[in-house]
Amino acid sequence: MQTADGGSRDNDRDREAPAVRRPADAVDPLAVSLALAAVHLGAPMAYHVETKRWLKRPWDVKRGLQHTPTVTVVIPTYNEARHIEEKLEDVYRQVYPRDRLEIIVVDSASTDGTAEKARRWGAAHPDADVKVVEEPQRRGKASALNAALAMARGEVFVITDADCRWPQKDALRRAVSWLADPAVGAVTCLKKPAADGPAGVEAGYRDRYNILRLAESKKWATPIFHGELAAYKTELLRKIGGFPLDIGADDSHTAARIAAMGYRAVAAEDLWCVEAVPHNSYHKWRVRRAQHLLQHFLKTPAAEAPPPMRPILLAEKYLHLANPWLLPAAAIVLAAAATPPALDLLAAGAAALALKPYRTWTAAQLYLMAAAIRNIRSKELVWEKQVK
Numbered sequence: 001m002q003t004a005d006g007g008s009r010d011n012d013r014d015r016e017a018p019a020v021r022r023p024a025d026a027v028d029p030l031a032v033s034l035a036l037a038a039v040h041l042g043a044p045m046a047y048h049v050e051t052k053r054w055l056k057r058p059w060d061v062k063r064g065l066q067h068t069p070t071v072t073v074v075i076p077t078y079n080e081a082r083h084i085e086e087k088l089e090d091v092y093r094q095v096y097p098r099d100r101l102e103i104i105v106v107d108s109a110s111t112d113g114t115a116e117k118a119r120r121w122g123a124a125h126p127d128a129d130v131k132v133v134e135e136p137q138r139r140g141k142a143s144a145l146n147a148a149l150a151m152a153r154g155e156v157f158v159i160t161d162a163d164c165r166w167p168q169k170d171a172l173r174r175a176v177s178w179l180a181d182p183a184v185g186a187v188t189c190l191k192k193p194a195a196d197g198p199a200g201v202e203a204g205y206r207d208r209y210n211i212l213r214l215a216e217s218k219k220w221a222t223p224i225f226h227g228e229l230a231a232y233k234t235e236l237l238r239k240i241g242g243f244p245l246d247i248g249a250d251d252s253h254t255a256a257r258i259a260a261m262g263y264r265a266v267a268a269e270d271l272w273c274v275e276a277v278p279h280n281s282y283h284k285w286r287v288r289r290a291q292h293l294l295q296h297f298l299k300t301p302a303a304e305a306p307p308p309m310r311p312i313l314l315a316e317k318y319l320h321l322a323n324p325w326l327l328p329a330a331a332i333v334l335a336a337a338a339t340p341p342a343l344d345l346l347a348a349g350a351a352a353l354a355l356k357p358y359r360t361w362t363a364a365q366l367y368l369m370a371a372a373i374r375n376i377r378s379k380e381l382v383w384e385k386q387v388k
């Protein structure tokens, strides 16, 4: 608009603007929030791109397909009467020399007759070397695994949850073939959710994570192992003092400690486990497992790892411990600003939840945050059994 002196009102306003600007306006909440969201989504994407490069590498592992070390398969149980016989069958039907295979069921004071069932199964299969250890008190899975480690005779110590299945008859043979290489200290499976669980959610989440596990393994070692099938060189387990009693993710933490000693700890590309997904208490189950992973990452210093393992640990520690929090931080900045563009952006972020990959990702972030908060109150080292 023209004024009497020939200038424009708009120009006048522009000139006056700096005088009325308050310090609070110096930081644009929109920019802050977008920056937080960009790091929150960009960091895992950058890691994804980097891991894709690792995935293209050769394994550089000398596998021994004829390697048959003595093996101890340990099944820790707490109230697994529904699953124990099927699990024992699972191990029994493995194509592996029977005289080189020992099975230990360590039961921690189950109240549903699990130990009794395991003993009966053992008596009915005299050609299988089955030992059933009954702990008088439940002190948690890691403590039970340590009891098995104290008596294990196998050169390889394999742990497997009672409620998971090994779909491959040669799973053991495949697992130990990786351990034939003196550089490999531990090996784990990739996971498929059981078809009868809420597989949609789980399968989406698993595919992505299986690829990460493989890429990390090709580079050096993956810091996330699966109790459905984790095989360790027994002497290395003994060297690190067995399973940690103060960290729920006993499987992952032992693998990371073995990797810290300079050995490879890998997820094998040809080894699959089917894990049962609980029908109820699904969220509780995800939170508890996330709690255990956080405990593991908090206690695994990247600085002590061998150089090729360091970037893996740094990335995974950051992605699990810090990155989830950037998402609510971005939302809070927008909500606090409460300007129309900020609220529009917040609404757009919420609307994006209609996209499945983003929803799956966000759910995983929420589980991690809930887990961090719950860890303050209880580490859930002895946990409630969910029905699967």
Ligand code: GDD
Residues within 6 Å of the ligand: 075, 076, 077, 078, 079, 080, 106, 107, 108, 138, 139, 140, 141, 144, 145, 160, 161, 162, 163, 226, 227, 228, 248, 249, 250, 251, 285, 288, 289, 292, 382, 383, 384, 385, 386
């Ligand atoms: N002996 C013994 N003592 N065994 C136990 C105890 C215990 O106090 N608590 C649990 N277990 C056994 C279960 O019976 C099962 O065979 C196995 O340990 C895993 O426990 P689940 O209750 O089935 O837990 P999950 O399905 O969430 O397991 C996953 O997460 C755990 C950590 O949160 C797996 O990855 C486990 O390997 C992992 O330890």
Ligand code: MN
Residues within 6 Å of the ligand: 161, 163, 164, 276
């Ligand atoms: Mn389970």
